[in-house]
Amino acid sequence: MSGFPLQYPPGRELTGGDLLAQSLKHLGVEVAFGLHGGHLDAFLMGCENIGIRLVDSRHETAAVQAAEGYCRVSTKPVVAFVTANSGFSNGFPGLATAYGDRSPILCITSSPPLRDTENNALQGMIDQVVAARPVTKFAHRVVAPEECPRIVSHALRVAQSGPPGPVLLDFPIDVLFTPVHAKLIAWGSISSPRSYLPGPHEEAIEAAAELLATAKRPVIITGTGSRNARQGILQLAEACNVPVFGTSKFASFTPKSAMLASATAGVLATLPLVHLPRPDLILLLGTRTGMFLGGRSHAIIPEQDCKLVHVDCDGGEVGRTLSTDLGIVSDVGVFASSLNKKLGNSPEVQVDKSWVQALLNLSSAESPYEKDPEQTSSGRLHPYHAVEHVMSSIEPGSIIVLDGGEASVWAGDLSSRCQPSLVMTATGYLGCLGNGFGYALGAAIGAPERKVVNIQGDGSAGFHLMELDTYKRFNLNILTVVINNSRWGMSINGQDLVYGSDHLARPVSSLSSGTRYDIVAEGLQNETARLDHIADIKSTVSRLQSKTGPGCIDLIVDHKPVHPITTAMVGLTDDPNSVVVPYYDNIPRSYYKS
Known part of the structure; x- marks a missing residue:
């Protein structure tokens, strides 16, 4: 036998659901996030028997996004489970986000019995495999219980190899409940050793070393594709005096290093404003x-006088947007190890150390809002000061999850104040609000030794606020902070910028000023507080984080001033021959004004 010893459940036959659960356990799965559905009972019982931890959320979208959050903090494979059709439809946004953000999760769903295909059966109207294919790397319906080991091991390899991403397996309910014929089990490669990660060509390493040797102002920018390569990247950075920046989407701050910037790569855009030269070499490692x-x-990333080296496991991403001087298809960790070996203990570099230090110091520069009053003319708290007090009070080493529009960027700017271990922007490439509830759930399960802080705008909080109940049921150390300005802040401020702030009503951009997120959270058994005085913030944050279990803060702030990122994204211009396209690059008019 090339598989694993089967474990027969006491008092009943081994079913397809049991074999599925045991296959996952053998492949390293320890946790599955999801929501109950009777179609999945045979699988759920199999998980219980074999020791896979089941974490049930209040909504399928949050369950799939919890699997995403888990894989951001853990190297172990992870599963999300959603029931047939209704659960699948609710979980679809999570699959789409995982696909956009390259998250290697396995989603398991079920469907009506095979004999009821096209029979208007309960929860059988949507062909889930067909629907999932555009947003997964692999989607397949398993039609025999004995095929579970072979297909599951294949699906996980697809999810984790090359450019990572989600995969989906559909198990008709009769396949899960049918007893297994042990002699017919298709083991596939479930017990095969793990494949080696892709590595760079020797000439590519030589070319990268040559570019680094002649650069005076090199910079490394890392993304989610480099999260398992931190040690090698920091070794390279320290040997060559190259500052390392994460992106606003994903910034890891462990392990610590003198070359690891506390700001994200966005700070590079400010160099002309502070009269510092821009980089002459950028190593883009595992980020798009x-x-x-x-x-x-x-x-x-400068267009002129800057070389760009792009390393990614997906060759299709190299050169997708910008001209690239050296593209390398490789796992980032293998690349860093190979380059470190090539450079040796005494690499020849010409780095301007004073420029490097000035660049690293930029993140500690005083904010232009520092001298603003702590309360605005409306009587509400200034968002900068309110969020700064929150961030300064969070336990060092916490995981910060950012969600919402302006709320997330105010918090992202100030996240370094608490010396976090990791900062994740949950909205991702799809811009889906509310993801942070699932991300925080997955992060808390995947890294139980750390506190998790779930930052929400009051708009994004409305999507999955019931997950506070999930946090309490599992007694997770998650502090949710709702930055409450009673508006869709980025929406209304963007409308004001484009159409003028003349106090006219703005369409579909206001929320109720009377909503009490703290009272809702209290009803869900979270420790709570409502904060509208600056003097109360630090002590309250410290108190809530010191308790075991979840907490929620309703932080009352003004929607003004407009955050600079909103102004930048709207892209207003005085050029009469440009059409302003908010949140994208402006376009030229089809006709010119004289």
């Missing part, structure tokens, strides 16, 4: 060009 790196504006 596009919205999180300034798009085609070249605000972060």
